[in-house]
Amino acid sequence: MKFTKTLSAVLLVSLLAGQAAFAQQDKELQPVVDAAAKINESAADSQSKINNITDQIGSKLQQFKTINKEIDGLMVYNKQLEKQIANQQQEMLDLNNAIDEVSVIERQITPLMIRMIDGLAQFVELDVPFLEEERANRIIDLRNMMDRADVAPSEKFRRVMEAYQVEMDYGRTLEAYPGLHTIDGQERNVDFLRIGRTALIYQTRDAGMQGIWNKQTRQWEPLSSDYRTQITKGLRMAKKQMAPDLLMLPVAITD
Incomplete structure (x- = not known):
């Protein structure tokens, strides 16, 4: 009986000592647990930031791809535009050359038309005297036309040729x-x-x-x-x- 009481007392003392030891260990481990919790919380924040950064990178990458496509399209358009500009420049050069040629032709054709009108007037004068007033007025109109700057050389030549055609038609009517x-x-x-x-x-x-x-x-x-x-x-x-x-x-x- 005495032994039993003594054993109980020993067990009680041991339990109390163990509880004290566990309590001491809890106090020592609590900072570690708190630190781990903070680490986990910081890791979660970091992961969230990483996710946000990843999303931003994905968005920027998509924008980059879109801009690259636009740049490719602009490069194709610019090449086509360069071809058009080159063609227009060639057309302008050809037009300038044509204008120079026309100027030469104008200088040559004007004296020719004057000689043609003079020849027509002489022909009418020596011809059979029909419709004398009408034919004389036609010659006068041609001479006046030659002095006008607002009539193109092509139109002048057309009207001179038209007068010749009228005279030719008289011969078969x-x-x-x-x-x-x-x-x-x-x-x-x-x-x-x-x-x-x-x-x-x-x-x-x-x-x-x-x-x-x-x-x-x-x-x-x-x-x-x-x-x-x-x-x-x-x-x-x-x-x-x-x-x-x-x-x-x-x-x-x-x-």
Whole structure:
């Protein structure tokens, strides 16, 4: 019994001593635990920062890739633009060369047109005297046109050629037109009949008198009344009042 009590006392003392030792160990370990907790907390913060930095790097990397694509596109565009600029510069060079050539042509063609107008005027003067006022005015208009700076050389040349074409057409057409003609010192209303440049004939409105232009003597000569019907017929044909038909009229024959 005494032994038992003694053993109990020893156990109690041992337990108390162990508790004291554990308490002392807890005090010593607590700073370590606190430090570990702080380390874990700091590690979590660091990981969060790392995650944020990783996200930022990913975003910047995507921006970098996007910008690189834009740069590649701009480089392609710039190359194409350089080609266009080079082509435009070549076109400007060609245009300047063409302008220089046109200036040379203008200097050469202007005297040519003046000579052509002079030649046309001389031709009209020596030709059969039909539509004299109209043809003379055409020559005057051409001369006035040559003095105008607002008319392009190409337009001037076109109008000169047009006047030549009109004169050429006279040689293969049949025409009737009214006019005044002096007969025996008296001015009379007549109808002129032009058969190309082969014959120019007049007939008074009452068909009582008629005449023809003599190319050799360059004078008007009266025609016999025998041609009255044929002249009247020719006038009607020229006015589209009857179908074309054979005409029996005098024609001057030149060597």
